[in-house]
Amino acid sequence: MVKFLDLKKINERYKKEINESFNRFIDSGWYILGKEVKLFEEEFANYCNTKYCIGVGNGLEALHLILRGYNIGIGDEVIVPSNTYIATWLAVSYAGAKIIPVEPDMDTYNIDAEKIERKITKQTKAILVVHLYGNSCEMEKINEIGIKHGIKIIEDAAQAHGAEVNGEKVGSLGDAAGFSFYPGKNLGALGDAGAITTNDSVLADKIYCLRNYGSQVKYINKYKGFNSRLDEVQASILRVKLKNLDKENFVRQEIANKYINNIENDSIVLPRPSIDNSKSHVWHQFVIRTDKRDLFQKYLKNQGIETMIHYPIPPHKQEAYQEIMNENLPISEKIHREVVSLPINPVLSKEEINYIIDIVNSY
Numbered sequence: 001m002v003k004f005l006d007l008k009k010i011n012e013r014y015k016k017e018i019n020e021s022f023n024r025f026i027d028s029g030w031y032i033l034g035k036e037v038k039l040f041e042e043e044f045a046n047y048c049n050t051k052y053c054i055g056v057g058n059g060l061e062a063l064h065l066i067l068r069g070y071n072i073g074i075g076d077e078v079i080v081p082s083n084t085y086i087a088t089w090l091a092v093s094y095a096g097a098k099i100i101p102v103e104p105d106m107d108t109y110n111i112d113a114e115k116i117e118r119k120i121t122k123q124t125k126a127i128l129v130v131h132l133y134g135n136s137c138e139m140e141k142i143n144e145i146g147i148k149h150g151i152k153i154i155e156d157a158a159q160a161h162g163a164e165v166n167g168e169k170v171g172s173l174g175d176a177a178g179f180s181f182y183p184g185k186n187l188g189a190l191g192d193a194g195a196i197t198t199n200d201s202v203l204a205d206k207i208y209c210l211r212n213y214g215s216q217v218k219y220i221n222k223y224k225g226f227n228s229r230l231d232e233v234q235a236s237i238l239r240v241k242l243k244n245l246d247k248e249n250f251v252r253q254e255i256a257n258k259y260i261n262n263i264e265n266d267s268i269v270l271p272r273p274s275i276d277n278s279k280s281h282v283w284h285q286f287v288i289r290t291d292k293r294d295l296f297q298k299y300l301k302n303q304g305i306e307t308m309i310h311y312p313i314p315p316h317k318q319e320a321y322q323e324i325m326n327e328n329l330p331i332s333e334k335i336h337r338e339v340v341s342l343p344i345n346p347v348l349s350k351e352e353i354n355y356i357i358d359i360v361n362s363y
Helices: 007-012 015-028 035-048 059-069 086-095 139-149 201-210 232-242 245-262 293-302 319-324 330-338 350-362
Strands: 052-056 077-081 098-102 124-130 152-156 176-180 194-198 215-217 286-289 339-342
Touching: 007 015, 015 035, 015 232, 035 052, 035 194, 035 232, 052 059, 052 201, 059 086, 059 152, 059 176, 059 194, 059 201, 077 086, 086 098, 086 124, 098 319, 124 139, 139 152, 194 201, 201 215, 245 286, 245 350, 293 339, 293 350, 330 339
Parallel strands: 077 098, 077 124, 124 152, 152 176
Antiparallel strands: 052 194, 176 194, 286 339
């Protein structure tokens, strides 16, 4: 069986260094917001080429805290992709703002920059873009819109650690960015973890407080804050794995190129980057489309290949969002009906990659 994602095999390569980091954590005697978090924040900020990185509990909370930090809430509108994982929408809902969905580009699955401006109103306070599947959005166009209308550009970079646009890392391309380090991500912890990157000193100072009960000085609470702190253990593990992120992204890019250059099947629609740049897509997922998805998945399963669907139901069709369930979003609905993710991760063998290609071609 070719597993879709073998986290045990991925993390076994770091077992010695992870054990050392855990022992270092135990021996420190400081278990919340200690040295490991501070060092990871410095290292990840440097990696993303931003002034600040604030470690938080997970990716959803990273986006939520950015919105709170910018005082976006009740009465405000936030433009979001209609084609995304529900966490992007939930962050806006948590802040109390109104979700304004924009359809994706059918070729790239990312928010269609050409459709954003027509959705902007006097209540629009931010555009929350998602670099879906590791594919960088058209940030130059989107930033121009933000500047023109005086609204914030927030990156949901949960799937795009290390992606670059014109030599600049995702996470530094807008006013602020939220990252998830869920175990299956390109940079994955061994549990929930997240971070915010920004060059905005005012925002950073506020989020340092918001993540810790609204306090930077113990027992002095400046804001009605939250408990959303990156764990010391997870920070130490992320420090170990960050050193190899670019190398592992390169392996993903090589696998994706091999798929694109060798899969030849008229019933399969292959993905393509939004931007013509070899580093703009870090291939968190390799997502193809087929109008007979159930048959395709069953065929691959019978041939010993695991696949996944990212994602089977669009946010506006979830019971949680009944109030906008009747929104007319046909492009997103078509994408969600047809997408299938093939295995793509740094521990796939050449034999497994070639086997996947042969089986997909024979479908």
